[in-house]
Amino acid sequence: MNTDESTSGLPSKEPEPTRQRILEAARVEFAAHGLAGARIDRIARNASASKERLYAYYRHKAELFSAVLELNLIEFASAVQQNAGESLPEFAGALYDHAVAHPEYLRMIDWANLEGQEVINPPVNLINEFHAERLRGVIALQAAGSVDPSWDPDHLNALVFGIVSCWIHEPASALAAGRKPDADALAARRASVVRAVERLVAPGA
């Protein structure tokens, strides 16, 4: 995980490992508890750092939250774009796999969505940029003929996202199911996601 640059002759000052640890601990904390529920002491403790250091690097709790959100969005967008070349159904499948393997990303987005409008200023430029990138991808697939061109690319993008994350938000699976689904169930869900998107994009209906 650590691409150590100290092996190279470059004098790149080791990028503040304490700050990194704080950010990493904050990531876990905020994803689990949100902004209001997160505890600064817990973040510092889990980072094996002192609060003095935490506030040396970040002014507010909200600033730390914003940093985590931005980092998550960048990583999430990068993971998304990794599969942007695929067909849209397989892209959705890959996104589903990512959501299953790393639920923190979608949790952070949900937290920001629910708590955000009050305190935090989300990195709007970043978001819009990635969104535009996504739209270009959809439009390209439409031009190539594998996606029905009658869809509004913006709508289609949102629909695919909704399909991919539907089990995270659907009340019965989200609230009632304490036991999480096993591997077979997850594979079946993935297949349904892919199939659903296949039907969406199929040209000529």
Added chain:
Amino acid sequence: MNTDESTSGLPSKEPEPTRQRILEAARVEFAAHGLAGARIDRIARNASASKERLYAYYRHKAELFSAVLELNLIEFASAVQQNAGESLPEFAGALYDHAVAHPEYLRMIDWANLEGQEVINPPVNLINEFHAERLRGVIALQAAGSVDPSWDPDHLNALVFGIVSCWIHEPASALAAGRKPDADALAARRASVVRAVERLVAPGA
């Protein structure tokens, strides 16, 4: 709002209007701020009630939250079942309209999903009951031939929910768009929701 029963000869004691006001204020507060972000004092003040009364009716903050959640789920399920007779695409459209008109319900579900697993015990029986009811509806439509029977009803139910609520959770529209979409945009989205579900359920593909 007050169906005054005191006019009838029935001795039905007026059902605690203060408790009702507290519950209503709590509904607004929790939907806006969640469990951790909600403030008891604010609830009491907005209910024009005293904290003494609040704690006379509800033991904890969490108990009040649970009461709000249960009430919301009941009302939401009732609204859902109101349109259960429709075709699945139109059902999705009606659900979309409901989500646009009353975003509080989906917000509460999201709050419960994010904050819930720690403190709150969601009304699992209730949720499972409504879920089963939904599944029966889907199965009936499949038997009637208007919905492709090869879908797992459980999956299809979740997919429709994800499609309906996709704009609430999609990062770009949820976080970046401060300005909310106008009536035209909402109508276009609704049309896309209906069309998406149409394509999902179309038998023979």
Added chain:
DNA sequence: GTAGCAAAACGAACTAGTTCGTTTGGTAGA
């Protein structure tokens, strides 16, 4: 009508615990 009563409600103060953000004193390495 009014006296009496009990439940419901008010409101203001209070407790006890929590939490953010700051400060202080001290250690270790460059």
Added chain:
DNA sequence: TCTACCAAACGAACTAGTTCGTTTTGCTAC
């Protein structure tokens, strides 16, 4: 010495939940 760091403590504000004396309200009986 300077910088990064830690552990601990601290202050101030906030917050859930409690207590208590007072007031209002609905009801019953006289």
